[in-house]
Amino acid sequence: MANGFHVAVVGATGAVGEQMLKTLEDRNFPISKLTLLSSKRSAGKKVVFKGQEIVVEEATPGSFEGVQIALFSAGGSVSKQFAPEAVKRGAIVIDNTSAFRMDEGTPLVVPEVNEEELHNHNGIIANPNCSTIQMVVALEPIRKAFGLNKIIVSTYQAVSGAGAAAVEELMNQTKAIMMGEEVKPNILPVGSDEKKYQIAFNAIPQIDKFQDNGYTFEEMKMINETKKIMNMPELQVAATCVRLPIATGHSESLFLEVEKDGVTREDIQKLLANAPGVTLQDNTSEQIYPMPAHCVGKNDVFVGRIRKDLSNDKGFQMWVVSDNLLKGAAWNSVQIAESLVKLGIVK
Amino acid sequence: MANGFHVAVVGATGAVGEQMLKTLEDRNFPISKLTLLSSKRSAGKKVVFKGQEIVVEEATPGSFEGVQIALFSAGGSVSKQFAPEAVKRGAIVIDNTSAFRMDEGTPLVVPEVNEEELHNHNGIIANPNCSTIQMVVALEPIRKAFGLNKIIVSTYQAVSGAGAAAVEELMNQTKAIMMGEEVKPNILPVGSDEKKYQIAFNAIPQIDKFQDNGYTFEEMKMINETKKIMNMPELQVAATCVRLPIATGHSESLFLEVEKDGVTREDIQKLLANAPGVTLQDNTSEQIYPMPAHCVGKNDVFVGRIRKDLSNDKGFQMWVVSDNLLKGAAWNSVQIAESLVKLGIVK
Structure with a gap:
């Protein structure tokens, strides 16, 4: 991991995206590079992370080059379009939408319950519904x-x-x-x-x-x-x-x-x-x-x-x-990322 | 019943009491005389019923002389104190508090469910809890x-x-x-x-x-x-x-x-x-x-x-x-009064 991981947050300006960034900050998650992505509409907005201003970019397949962990929370259709692109480029996707939750071969993970399922991922890990x-x-x-x-x-x-x-x-x-x-x-x-x-x-x-x-x-x-x-x-x-x-x-x-x-x-x-x-x-x-x-x-x-x-x-x-917004979404997603590190699944 | 019944409403100025009066009015319940009773605190207030101003009086045992139907909704302790006084003076009490609900010999009535229980009353009929x-x-x-x-x-x-x-x-x-x-x-x-x-x-x-x-x-x-x-x-x-x-x-x-x-x-x-x-x-x-x-x-x-x-x-x-406030309280109480009339239990 060197100094940390290259992390992308897709849907960085949404209600859950905001909480994801706050949680990554609070937990001091090891990040070497942070890429913030969104739809065209929100691209260009600036977000402050650990005192540094980061410009939110419009998501494209190329945005995921070099990304190791991609946290998605921008709606099911965005996940369906871009999660496979991220996986193709070597990222592990933690997806907070319902797009892949019931797919066979996609672990649906709450770390307190079934953390060991993370070992069976095929690139995408689904975050369950909040309730x-x-x-x-x-x-x-x-x-x-x-x-x-x-x-x-x-x-x-x-x-x-x-x-x-x-x-x-x-x-x-x-x-x-x-x-x-x-x-x-x-x-x-x-x-x-x-x-x-x-x-x-x-x-x-x-x-x-x-x-x-x-x-x-x-x-x-x-x-x-x-x-x-x-x-x-x-x-x-x-x-x-x-x-x-x-x-x-x-x-x-x-x-x-x-x-x-x-x-x-x-x-x-x-x-x-x-x-x-x-x-x-x-x-x-x-x-x-x-x-x-x-x-x-x-x-x-x-x-x-x-x-x-x-x-x-x-x-x-x-x-x-x-x-x-936390255990129901942002915190469970970041917790999955922490588990991936702890279990050596992302290195 | 002549022109109607002598009805008393105890707790006439409360949230449910207000709805009871409105419901008696809306249903055109046959009333020959309406006595409005309350605690000392609310006594003296004026309430309009069918265009007529009625002064709310402090409830005393003597308030129930001549009353045929007494609707109570002023809290359990008021019911415990005055419902027996009303019954002693010949009234049938319809009580919206929990004071007598579980007493054996007190019918607990929702007319759509167990109207026939009204025949078994001993002076007091309990209105169930709203939920x-x-x-x-x-x-x-x-x-x-x-x-x-x-x-x-x-x-x-x-x-x-x-x-x-x-x-x-x-x-x-x-x-x-x-x-x-x-x-x-x-x-x-x-x-x-x-x-x-x-x-x-x-x-x-x-x-x-x-x-x-x-x-x-x-x-x-x-x-x-x-x-x-x-x-x-x-x-x-x-x-x-x-x-x-x-x-x-x-x-x-x-x-x-x-x-x-x-x-x-x-x-x-x-x-x-x-x-x-x-x-x-x-x-x-x-x-x-x-x-x-x-x-x-x-x-x-x-x-x-x-x-x-x-x-x-x-x-x-x-x-x-x-x-x-209606089916959960005032309307169910007035509906019980209507059933008492319909079944000839109050004449």
Whole structure:
């Protein structure tokens, strides 16, 4: 690695790209050269990294010459176009879009769960969906210790998952409603869908487009990605994904069923108190539980409200919160890069 | 009934009391005399009902002389003190607090589900918790047709469920955050609990106080009241209740398991399209589903996002929304009063 690696960030000016750069800086990731890439529209913008100004360039196949690690977060179509070009030129791609997640031969990695899958990469490593990541970090220690039969999850998702423009829409709508003005939604729930709905002071039970079976793609991502990451094709997963008037921080209400009999609430609490990437915040007598307003800017997954089901000995419920831009996106991507270095996969 | 009934509303100046008066007016409920009662603090306030100004009086035992129907919504301690006094004087009490809900001999009624229980009253009829009511209205047609084994619910609850002051707190906090000012929470999550948390742009996984088993009273209400209303002590119910920055309109993500094999998504949709008190809003190809912003001011329970579980033939999911001040409180209470008249229980 000499003084570090030649790293490229594609989508450097987006909500996640910004967090990627901040995380690379915070973690002091070994970088010998940093190439910042974007669409034509954002090219020319200047970004400060470790006190140095870097000009963002328009991505072309040639941009990836010499790049060793390329972090992609500029939408699925950009990844589909340029990730193979980066791989062709010798880079390992860590892709934060859904473009390659379910491809056979593409590891889908959350380091706390399946870091060893990185050895099987063919150039591209996929970063899972934000709501999937925080869920599997909380569940993996339970699966390992007590087995896992079933997950039923309802999400409480922040608008920053839909990009910086969606956060702006939330703020503008909120202001308009407080002033008694009319609200004209134009981004949420899905930019490319026909109908737009108010998000301020509302709940929208649609994230991403609908499939014919009545599920959204976001829900199907949670179902399919969880099975792939945990390597449990038979795991029963049900998901309902909901967008809420919260800027940052996804929350999840989880019901799970373990395999083992007689597991207690305290067993689960002890396990998660010592789990990698997890901060346990679970003391109801002191009103301690995770909330999105308190998780922002932190890398961990916060777990609380752990309780045993009252009618099912194997059933448990819990509340899982994390910064969707960090562990849900930028931090998990940089963490994968750190794992690649640690395991000697990138040299 | 002559020209109508002597009706009393206790808690007439509160968020629910206001809606009760509006609903009595809208429904043209037969009233010969209307007595408005409150605590000492609110006594003397004037309220307009059908164009007439009525002065709110401080509730005393003697206030209930001659009252035939007394609608209570002024907190559990007021109900405990005055409901027996009203009954002693010949009134039938419809109580919107949790004071008597689980008492044996007190019917807990949602007219679409168990109207016939009204015949068994001993003076007091309890109105269930808001989040319970909308859930059982959506589930009862399914239970009748296909049986019901299990419910797992996660709620998305509006702040008006905690009273008008909580709505004011949401608005003030929202304004403060938009202006970059500090937020000082002082009502939510629970007025009498020590810690207060920001609700604006946040999610608080606590509604009501905690029990020792890790559940909140709100969650236990949903579990116990559902079993009582549906008369199914063996029904498996799990609940997670969450407060959100929404003024009015509770939403619920429901997972349910029916008894019968081979039930389809279309079976459930057809059933709910024709169910009493339900409006089906379920067409994902047109992005039609219920949302709190669209349910405000309406009496019905709105159901959408119906889909069959992908790994459990008996499992279904749905999204249930209703105005928590109307079907969740005022409208269900007035509806009980209408049923009492219809069934000849009050004459």
